[in-house]
Amino acid sequence: MTTPRLKTSIAILGCGDVGSTLAYTLILNPICSEVILVDPKTDLLNAQVRDLGDATFRGNTGCKIRAGSHKDAGQADVVVITAGAKQKVGESRLSLLTRNLHILQSIFTSMSPISSHTILLLVANPVDILTYFAQKLSGLPPSQVLGTGTSLDSARLRGVLAEKAGVAPNSIDAYVLGEHGDGQFIAWSNITIGTAPLELGLPNFTPELKKDIAEHTRGAAAAIIASKGCTAYGVANIAASICKYILFNQRTVRPISFYQPSLGCCLSMPCVLGRKGVERAMPIILDETEQRELEDCAKNLRSVIEGAEREFGMRKD
Numbered sequence: 001m002t003t004p005r006l007k008t009s010i011a012i013l014g015c016g017d018v019g020s021t022l023a024y025t026l027i028l029n030p031i032c033s034e035v036i037l038v039d040p041k042t043d044l045l046n047a048q049v050r051d052l053g054d055a056t057f058r059g060n061t062g063c064k065i066r067a068g069s070h071k072d073a074g075q076a077d078v079v080v081i082t083a084g085a086k087q088k089v090g091e092s093r094l095s096l097l098t099r100n101l102h103i104l105q106s107i108f109t110s111m112s113p114i115s116s117h118t119i120l121l122l123v124a125n126p127v128d129i130l131t132y133f134a135q136k137l138s139g140l141p142p143s144q145v146l147g148t149g150t151s152l153d154s155a156r157l158r159g160v161l162a163e164k165a166g167v168a169p170n171s172i173d174a175y176v177l178g179e180h181g182d183g184q185f186i187a188w189s190n191i192t193i194g195t196a197p198l199e200l201g202l203p204n205f206t207p208e209l210k211k212d213i214a215e216h217t218r219g220a221a222a223a224i225i226a227s228k229g230c231t232a233y234g235v236a237n238i239a240a241s242i243c244k245y246i247l248f249n250q251r252t253v254r255p256i257s258f259y260q261p262s263l264g265c266c267l268s269m270p271c272v273l274g275r276k277g278v279e280r281a282m283p284i285i286l287d288e289t290e291q292r293e294l295e296d297c298a299k300n301l302r303s304v305i306e307g308a309e310r311e312f313g314m315r316k317d
């Protein structure tokens, strides 16, 4: 007698550079039984499914890949939204807003009705603003709508600190918080290197080094885009990890973009990730400068949201 297998599915909307890299990551590190790819470019979609399908045949990973519709995606356990325009050289993430909000609106029109158990994970930029609108457009509870946010920036920060301190990145706790964009800030006061606070773990830490590290982290995406036109591997790895924390109910603490009731927008703060999405916010004590940076960041994001609501006729004033 064969044991029935539990079916878990991840739908990826958009199978361009990021969506296809995420699909490949999920095939190599299987965490679900099915990956559903959705993209209006049907030639590209079918070619990606065939090419990625070839990667499923060698080991018996148990993860199948298929093309699907937006309606199919709306019934998946996790829906990852990578659909949208990407930055050209010199463009900011925020400059993508009008184009990508149009795409987001059309996605929710096509996907409806969405299963009430689905977790939405936004990757498309500007990710904090799109996470905010995805929650409104989907009608799902805020805890089920999240964005990769500054988890990628935090990984980049851990990478550079690891190199300077001569320890493995996973021996470092360091959080970039706020906007996945120019309004991000580093919670310096919370960094630990192994068992040591930053100044002990990195004895040659100077104000110049601090500035260089912050600039490196904030500018990492633009530097890669200037040479190859996109970033894909880092965010695909982050998105696959987030899917795993959710599907395996891992209760892992990460900085993720989610709705902050006291700030009136979505931005990244640490939270516990599990099967319900954001299980709870994880408190963090910020120093005075960091608290001001958080408030400034939220103020800017709120004003971008208000501008978009006016442009898209979602506000009365």
Ligand SMILES: NC(=O)C1=CN([C@@H]2O[C@H](COP(=O)(O)OP(=O)(O)OC[C@H]3O[C@@H](n4cnc5c(N)ncnc54)[C@H](O)[C@@H]3O)[C@@H](O)[C@H]2O)C=CC1
Pocket: 013, 014, 015, 016, 017, 018, 019, 038, 039, 040, 041, 044, 082, 083, 084, 085, 086, 087, 096, 100, 103, 106, 107, 122, 123, 124, 125, 126, 127, 148, 149, 152, 180, 230, 231, 232, 235
């Ligand atoms: N949050 C993060 O850390 C990162 C975010 N990104 C963002 O991810 C997005 C995607 O980037 P790439 O994959 O490089 O772009 P891409 O242009 O290679 O792929 C985007 C795909 O979305 C598809 N698409 C458009 N409308 C759609 C719809 N209604 N439904 C399904 N698919 C649709 C397009 O046909 C295209 O194939 C961009 O907004 C980019 O800025 C990229 C890297 C990191």
Ligand SMILES: CC(=O)C(=O)O
Pocket: 093, 125, 152, 221, 231, 235
């Ligand atoms: C493109 C982007 O948002 C990133 O790589 O951080």
